[in-house]
Amino acid sequence: MKSIQSLNYSVVFNKEGHQELSSLLSSNSYSKVFILVDKNTKKYCLQKFKTKLNLDFTYELIEINSGEINKNLETCIQVWNHITNLGGDRKSVLITLGGGVITDLGGFVASCFKRGIDFINIPTTLLSMVDASVGGKTGVDLGVLKNQIGLFANPKMVVVDEDYLETLAEREIKSGTAEIIKYGLTYDKSLFDEISTNNYKNINTLIYRSIEIKNEVVLMDPKENYLRKVLNFGHTLGHAIESYFLESTKVKSLTHGEAIAIGMVCESYLSTKIFDLSIEKLKLIKKTILEIYTKVDISKNYYPEILSLLKHDKKNVNGQINFVLLNDFEDYKIDCKVSEDLILESLDFYNS
Amino acid sequence: MKSIQSLNYSVVFNKEGHQELSSLLSSNSYSKVFILVDKNTKKYCLQKFKTKLNLDFTYELIEINSGEINKNLETCIQVWNHITNLGGDRKSVLITLGGGVITDLGGFVASCFKRGIDFINIPTTLLSMVDASVGGKTGVDLGVLKNQIGLFANPKMVVVDEDYLETLAEREIKSGTAEIIKYGLTYDKSLFDEISTNNYKNINTLIYRSIEIKNEVVLMDPKENYLRKVLNFGHTLGHAIESYFLESTKVKSLTHGEAIAIGMVCESYLSTKIFDLSIEKLKLIKKTILEIYTKVDISKNYYPEILSLLKHDKKNVNGQINFVLLNDFEDYKIDCKVSEDLILESLDFYNS
Numbered sequence: 020m021k022s023i024q025s026l027n028y029s030v031v032f033n034k035e036g037h038q039e040l041s042s043l044l045s046s047n048s049y050s051k052v053f054i055l056v057d058k059n060t061k062k063y064c065l066q067k068f069k070t071k072l073n074l075d076f077t078y079e080l081i082e083i084n085s086g087e088i089n090k091n092l093e094t095c096i097q098v099w100n101h102i103t104n105l106g107g108d109r110k111s112v113l114i115t116l117g118g119g120v121i122t123d124l125g126g127f128v129a130s131c132f133k134r135g136i137d138f139i140n141i142p143t144t145l146l147s148m149v150d151a152s153v154g155g156k157t158g159v160d161l162g163v164l165k166n167q168i169g170l171f172a173n174p175k176m177v178v179v180d181e182d183y184l185e186t187l188a189e190r191e192i193k194s195g196t197a198e199i200i201k202y203g204l205t206y207d208k209s210l211f212d213e214i215s216t217n218n219y220k221n222i223n224t225l226i227y228r229s230i231e232i233k234n235e236v237v238l239m240d241p242k243e244n245y246l247r248k249v250l251n252f253g254h255t256l257g258h259a260i261e262s263y264f265l266e267s268t269k270v271k272s273l274t275h276g277e278a279i280a281i282g283m284v285c286e287s288y289l290s291t292k293i294f295d296l297s298i299e300k301l302k303l304i305k306k307t308i309l310e311i312y313t314k315v316d317i318s319k320n321y322y323p324e325i326l327s328l329l330k331h332d333k334k335n336v337n338g339q340i341n342f343v344l345l346n347d348f349e350d351y352k353i354d355c356k357v358s359e360d361l362i363l364e365s366l367d368f369y370n371s
Numbered sequence: 372m373k374s375i376q377s378l379n380y381s382v383v384f385n386k387e388g389h390q391e392l393s394s395l396l397s398s399n400s401y402s403k404v405f406i407l408v409d410k411n412t413k414k415y416c417l418q419k420f421k422t423k424l425n426l427d428f429t430y431e432l433i434e435i436n437s438g439e440i441n442k443n444l445e446t447c448i449q450v451w452n453h454i455t456n457l458g459g460d461r462k463s464v465l466i467t468l469g470g471g472v473i474t475d476l477g478g479f480v481a482s483c484f485k486r487g488i489d490f491i492n493i494p495t496t497l498l499s500m501v502d503a504s505v506g507g508k509t510g511v512d513l514g515v516l517k518n519q520i521g522l523f524a525n526p527k528m529v530v531v532d533e534d535y536l537e538t539l540a541e542r543e544i545k546s547g548t549a550e551i552i553k554y555g556l557t558y559d560k561s562l563f564d565e566i567s568t569n570n571y572k573n574i575n576t577l578i579y580r581s582i583e584i585k586n587e588v589v590l591m592d593p594k595e596n597y598l599r600k601v602l603n604f605g606h607t608l609g610h611a612i613e614s615y616f617l618e619s620t621k622v623k624s625l626t627h628g629e630a631i632a633i634g635m636v637c638e639s640y641l642s643t644k645i646f647d648l649s650i651e652k653l654k655l656i657k658k659t660i661l662e663i664y665t666k667v668d669i670s671k672n673y674y675p676e677i678l679s680l681l682k683h684d685k686k687n688v689n690g691q692i693n694f695v696l697l698n699d700f701e702d703y704k705i706d707c708k709v710s711e712d713l714i715l716e717s718l719d720f721y722n723s
Contacts (some may be wrong), residue, residue, distance in 0.1 A: 050689045096444055099513055099520055110688045131483075131520045133685045134510065158486065161451055168451055169486045170522070305570065331455065333485045336462045337402045 020227055025153050025234050026241060028176050032227070036072040036178035040139065043176070044076055049137070050110040052078040053102060055125045057085040060117040062145045063186040068116055073181070074362055078114075079105045081126070087265060087272075090120045090159050091336050092168065098128045112137045112175070116146035118191075119151045119275070123166070126157030130172035137175040141201060143183035145195025145222075146275060149202075149229035152177045154237045154250075163262045164331055171242060179230070181223055181285045192219070194276030197253070199225050201283065204304065208348045215307040248353045252343040256365070257282025259328040263321055273315065280312045285365035289357055290345040292364075301350065305369075317366055325366070326359060372579055377505045377586050380528050384579075388530035389423040393490065395528070396428050401489070402462040404430040405454060409437040412469040415538040416495045418467055423532070430466075431457045435476070439617060439624075442472045442511050444520065463525070464489045470496035470543075471503045471627070475518070478509030481658045482524035489527040495535040497574075498627060498685045499545025500603060501554075501581035504529045506589045506602075515614045516683055531582070533575055542570070543722060545663055546628030551577050553635065554584045557604050558657065560700045567659040588705070600705045603686060604695040606645070608717070609634025611680040615673055625667065632664045637717035641709055642697040642717075652700065657721075669718055678711060 020032040031039050044052060056065055061082055081101045081311045083094050090109065102111070115125030115138060122140045129138035158169015184192065196214060203211025210228060213221060240246040261278035264270050273281075287304045290296040317325075334341050340362075342355040372384040383391050396404060408417055413434055433453045435446050441632060454463070456710025467490060474492045481490035494500045510521015536544065546564060561581060585602065592598040613630035616622050625633075639656045642648040669677075671712030686693045692706045692714075 092444060092448055096513075103513065103516065103519065106690065108688050108690075109685065131510075131522060133519060134508065134521050135521055156486065158483075161448075161455065164455065167455065167485060168483045170483060171486055332459065336460050338458065338460075 020223070022155060023153070023230055023234050025177075025237065026155065028157060028173050030152055030177040030179055030230055030234070031177075033182075034071075036176075037068075037073075038181060040176065041072050041074045041176055042177055043139075044072070045074055048107055048110075049112040051106060052076060052112055052114065053081055053105070053107060054078050054114045054116055055081050055083065055098065056116050057121060059085055060121065060143050062175075064116055064141075064183050065194060067182065068141060071182075080219055081105075083121070085120070087120055087160070090124050092159055092161070094124060095128050095159060097130075098124075099132060102128075102132060107132065107136070109133050109136060109142065112139065114139045114141060116141045116143060117147070117149045118142070122147050122151045123157050123169070126172055127159055127169055128157075128272055130157060130170050135172070140174045140177045140178070141183070142179060144187060145184055145192050145226070146198060147195075148179050148181075148226050149195055149233070150198045152179055153230055153234045154292075155241065163259050163266045163328065164333075165262060167332065179226065181226060184222070190274060194274035196311060197276030197279040197283070199229050200308070201250070201252050202229050202281065203332045204283065204345060204348060205249050205343070205351050206232045206236075206286075207340075211307070211348070215310075232272050245353065247353050248334070248341070249343055252345070252351065253279045253283035253286055255282065255329065255332060255340065255342050256285045256325075256362070258332060259315070259325045262328045263325050267321070267324075270321075277312050277315065280308045281315060281317070281369055284308055284369045285362075286342060286344060288365040288368040289342060289355075289361060293355065293357065294344055294346040294352060296345045296347060317370055322363055322366060326362065329362070372575070375505070375582055375586050377529075378507065378525055380525050382504055382529040382582055382586070384529055384530075385532045385534075386592070388528075388532060389420075389425075392528065393424050393426045395491075396424070396464075397426055400462075401464040402460055403458060404428060404464055404466065404645075405433055405457070405459060405478075406430050406466045406468055407433050407435065407450065407473055408468050409435055409473060411437055412473065412495050415495075416468055416535050419534065420493060423534075427617070433457075435473070437472070439472055439512070439627075442476050444511055446476060447480050447483075447511060447566065450476075451484060452551060454480075454484060459484065459488070461485050461488060464495060465493060466491045468493045468495060469499070470494065471499045474499050475509055475521070476511050478507075478523050478524055478526060479511055482509060482522050487524075492526045492529045493535070494529070494531060496539060497544050497578070498550060499547075500531050500533075500536075500578050501547055501585070502550045504531055505582055505586045506708065515618045515680065516685075517564070517610050517614060518685065531578065533578060536574070540716055542626060546626035548663060549628030549631040549635070552660070553604050553631065554581050556635065556639075556697060556700060557601050557695070557703050558584045558588075559702060563659070564691055567662075596646070596680065596716070597705065600686070601606050601695055601703050604697070604703065605631045605635035605638055607634065607681065607684060607694050608637045608677075608714070610684060611677045614680045615677050619673070619676075622673075630666065632660045633667060633669070633721055636660055636721045637714075638694060640715060640717040640720040641707075644713060644723060645707065645709065646696055646698040647679055648697045648703060649698060668695045669722055674715055674718060678714065680712065681714070
């Protein structure tokens with residue numbers, strides 16, 4: 020597959036991606052190579068990665084605990100101390116091998132170590148391939164607030180290879196699917212159709228087209244001043260729901276995709292109420308999403324806390340919550356204000 | 372005084388600086404104004420700042436503990452939590468009012484909050500005026516390692532006003548003087564002569580010329596790939612000595628300038644040994660510095676730990692310690708390697 024050129028780096032696929040990375044590492048431009056993994060990617064992806072690289076090179080492995088709950092500054096401090104103690108310097112490189120937690124946190128860690136060292140992303144989940152692989156968003160959570168601390172910083176290169184998905188649980192594949200549905204609803208309905216009818220037969224194409232769309236948006240608006248906000252469809256309510264379920268002791272955590280899927284149903288409802296998205300299309304979106312994701316009970320008791328989390332969303336300015344809504348498939352509106360009552364109604368609609 | 376244009380911001384002086392800042396704040400481009408202070412700048416500088424601004428505006432004050440010992444990630448986390456709880460958003464601005472700890476840490480905090488908000492630096496110490504006011508280096512320490520975690524990030528504007536120095540202790544003035552001596556030795560000997568003969572009569576000129584020199588260097592090499600390293604003269608050994616005295620329970624801490632002054636004596640010695648700096652000039656440098664700064668006892672017992680700290684210097688690559696040395700006044704050499712024996716000899720020379 021043809022590589023995708025982003026701001027000042029490329030997303031390179033499969034065999035070619037690993038070959039390019041091999042050349043880069045064997046060119047001796049780096050004084051030391053660090054590989055950041057978690058327990059899962061150490062077990063399932065590291066050997067595969069080394070075999071694919073087909074290169075005799077020395078590296079230092081840094082392992083962190085898995086899961087969003089560890090995507091925080093405490094983990095960053097651990098990694099910074101590791102890199103320091105292992106003799107990392109300004110010419111070191113950090114390879115992140117993992118899902119969004121690893122690539123987001125690793126990119127942030129690398130960008131702040133001695134005022135910035137190179138990093139290379141090898142996303143190993145569907146979610147991180149279609150979402151985190153381009154766009155330069157790095158960061159970690161602050162308490163319950165997702166990605167509150169972070170930077171725009173670009174990797175040196177990104178290698179995407181669907182072989183890493185082989186050992187991924189179905190639930191994790193579905194987590195990435197939500198982002199593909201988002202690209203489908205906002206940008207290219209064929210992706211939505213493919214997901215709803217074809218049961219992932221063309222996963223390669225889905226990944227490639229998703230990255231292509233995200234890259235197109237990011238190149239036009241790297242720092243999210245306007246257009247890039249479209250990528251937040253489903254994410255305003257989705258993030259708040261994800262945070263709530265992550266922190267609450269009463270309920271089990273949701274994956275990012277499960278939360279975003281709920282967010283897309285709710286925000287499609289808002290779209291129908293405020294703009295021209297037809298009721299038929301709204302129903303189709305809800306039906307498609309509920310065929311993929313088990314219905315979650317969002318009790319009315321959770322509403323106040325979810326609203327409060329919404330108010331801390333990074334996208335807010337002057338306390339105003341901003342939504343991306345749909346006027347139709349492939350036709351979106353940015354910076355939409357919605358009343359609290361309507362937000363709660365949209366949660367009722369999901370529950371109904 | 373004419374403002375100095377840096378990368379994408381200006382250093383504006385005295386009354387004009389405060390007027391420009393007033394206009395910026397009253398233009399309503401910011402959703403919320405945060406002012407970061409420590410105990411000292413809250414007491415001595417905040418009222419002065421507000422009087423000089425002559426503007427009726429609302430702000431949130433964030434106070435942190437004074438001193439290098441608090442320039443760490445724990446303090447950053449406190450400030451990030453404060454800003455979050457006070458409703459900071461992407462259109463907030465952080466004004467840093469203080470010395471290097473406040474401006475370095477504040478710049479880092481702002482640059483990572485929700486992937487970056489504007490910050491404005493009001494340096495209130497001589498050191499931060501002549502050193503931290505331009506160059507875009509932000510950061511905090513990791514354990515004993517100075518500025519190990521940080522970023523290149525530029526403020527929106529910098530306001531420099533020597534009125535803030537009025538309440539500064541003599542020791543703090545001297546801390547800034549070391550950087551002026553550095554500019555003198557490496558770039559413009561008239562600054563060195565002025566310091567050694569004129570007892571700060573023209574402090575305004577010293578500040579202005581120092582910022583001018585630093586800016587010239589930074590504009591040519593913003594990310595410290597080569598030329599900018601000249602600004603590290605005295606800092607390789609100086610930083611290690613500063614870290615040692617900061618952490619050791621056996622000795623009292625030194626100011627940054629006191630440590631850099633020792634570093635300059637030692638590195639001048641290395642310059643004489645390796646390059647063409649004459650013994651007369653070496654003696655003049657040592658004499659001038661010891662007239663300003665009380666001699667410090669650097670016991671041979673400290674040498675091993677100082678050497679070990681040197682090996683973690685950010686400027687090292689492949690474990691090689693890099694020095695900036697002098698071939699003569701205003702004539703420097705970058706990336707010089709020096710044997711451990713000679714490094715220890717240079718400490719002996721300082722002690723002699």
